[in-house]
Amino acid sequence: MNYGEKKLDRPIRVGMVGGGRGGQIGYIHRMAATRDFNFQLIAGAFDVNPERGRDFGINLHIDPSRLYDDYKEMFAKEKERDDGIEAVIIATPNYLHYEITKAALENDLHVVCEKPMTFTVKEAEDLKELSEKHKKILATTFAYSGYQMIEQARQMVKHGDLGDIRVINMVYAHGYHNVAVEKHNASTKWRVDPKMAGPSYVLGDIGIHVLYLSRIICPELKIKKLMCSRQSFVKSRAPLEDNAMTIQKYNNGAVGYLWSSCVNSGSMYGMKIRIVGEKASIEWHEDHPYALSYEVQGEPQKIMVKGADYLYPEAREDDRGATDVVEGLFESWANLYSRFAQAMYAIDHGKTYDKWYPNVNDGLEAVRWIENCVKSADNGASWIDYK
Numbered sequence: 001m002n003y004g005e006k007k008l009d010r011p012i013r014v015g016m017v018g019g020g021r022g023g024q025i026g027y028i029h030r031m032a033a034t035r036d037f038n039f040q041l042i043a044g045a046f047d048v049n050p051e052r053g054r055d056f057g058i059n060l061h062i063d064p065s066r067l068y069d070d071y072k073e074m075f076a077k078e079k080e081r082d083d084g085i086e087a088v089i090i091a092t093p094n095y096l097h098y099e100i101t102k103a104a105l106e107n108d109l110h111v112v113c114e115k116p117m118t119f120t121v122k123e124a125e126d127l128k129e130l131s132e133k134h135k136k137i138l139a140t141t142f143a144y145s146g147y148q149m150i151e152q153a154r155q156m157v158k159h160g161d162l163g164d165i166r167v168i169n170m171v172y173a174h175g176y177h178n179v180a181v182e183k184h185n186a187s188t189k190w191r192v193d194p195k196m197a198g199p200s201y202v203l204g205d206i207g208i209h210v211l212y213l214s215r216i217i218c219p220e221l222k223i224k225k226l227m228c229s230r231q232s233f234v235k236s237r238a239p240l241e242d243n244a245m246t247i248q249k250y251n252n253g254a255v256g257y258l259w260s261s262c263v264n265s266g267s268m269y270g271m272k273i274r275i276v277g278e279k280a281s282i283e284w285h286e287d288h289p290y291a292l293s294y295e296v297q298g299e300p301q302k303i304m305v306k307g308a309d310y311l312y313p314e315a316r317e318d319d320r321g322a323t324d325v326v327e328g329l330f331e332s333w334a335n336l337y338s339r340f341a342q343a344m345y346a347i348d349h350g351k352t353y354d355k356w357y358p359n360v361n362d363g364l365e366a367v368r369w370i371e372n373c374v375k376s377a378d379n380g381a382s383w384i385d386y387k
């Protein structure tokens with residue numbers, strides 16, 4: 001059970017790049033980082049428009065002298081201070097992730113970078129090398145993975161409750177962009193521009209979230225072959241896809257199906273994952289994340305809920321509140337940020353942190369998956385060896 005008591009001697013001083021006024025994801029980063037007093041937000045370059053960014057920072061009660069025009073100025077000026085930032089949160093459009101993360105690591109800062117971490121595997125490998133060289137954590141926000149029932153699913157697979165895994169059915173398919181909303185929505189406009197989004201739209205924007213859930217629940221499964229078909233139903237989005245289906249074969253003979261889409265008209269909460277084993281299946285849905293369906297062949301379906309005594313102990317460690325209090329996305333994020341802070345603290349004190357969290361390898365593996373999907377799709381949806 002997590003009662004929000006302190007995990008570190010003192011909060012880590014953190015700055016933020018992006019996530020300014022009107023930005024989609026900045027608010028939940030700030031709430032998750034500061035929820036358990038593990039981070040203190042003291043500086044920022046919040047916006048592509050420096051004036052708007054400063055005004056926004058003032059409204060967050062940040063000292064105006066620590067609101068900067070851009071990340072370069074923030075890193076340089078904060079470095080001169082005894083109480084300068086020790087970590088940075090990057091919540092900008094994708095094309096800036098690589099250059100800002102690289103600069104942050106070179107300035108000996110820990111990083112929480114949004115996904116997808118980079119455009120290419122090569123860039124992601126560079127960042128991994130830099131984080132190792134500078135002994136700094138590079139975490140990424142596959143933020144749906146902090147739910148208790150995702151941990152329960154992981155433990156059930158680990159303990160053999162499903163038997164050998166045969167099929168993984170993954171969906172992240174919402175309907176909010178079934179028409180060209182990007183014409184009047186800045187947050188969607190950059191997502192369909194390859195210069196700002198990278199080589200994919202929905203694969204990198206949402207597909208990698210549910211892919212990460214599968215990797216956390218079934219860590220032993222490694223993709224060996226993959227084929228992907230991608231389309232742009234809103235034609236102006238080409239070459240970037242607004243719909244894609246990936247089929248992947250794993251080392252143990254299992255098969256995975258992953259549907260990424262933003263044109264699934266009428267679908268409001270688009271994410272679910274079903275793991276099918278030889279004895280039983282489990283299924284988790286984003287719109288009731290505190291529950292996990294457990295279906296044993298020949299028995300009535302069971303719905304397991306977070307906080308219950310019958311869960312594996314690991315699935316109760318980060319439970320916040322009573323069993324009858326539902327858990328939501330802010331809790332999932334806060335659980336991950338708590339782990340990021342503990343990992344940063346541990347490495348700074350020459351220790352290791354054992355609990356899993358979306359780390360630099362996970363950021364890199366997501367970029368690898370996107371690269372493989374795009375390669376297959378642009379080669380006539382052919383089967384390729386996964387590299």
Ligand code: NAD
Pocket residue numbers: 017018019020021022023024025026045046047048049070071091092093094096114115116141142143186187188205
């Ligand atoms: P957005 O367009 O809504 O907001 C982007 C923010 O970045 C804006 O405040 C903008 O002013 C700022 N910005 C742009 N260029 C900047 C620069 N040079 N310096 C400082 N600030 C700058 O985008 P969003 O939807 O919030 O997405 C941001 C990132 O977060 C993307 O990489 C996206 O993939 C990711 N994201 C992740 C999740 C998740 O669940 N982990 C959810 C949504 C978005």
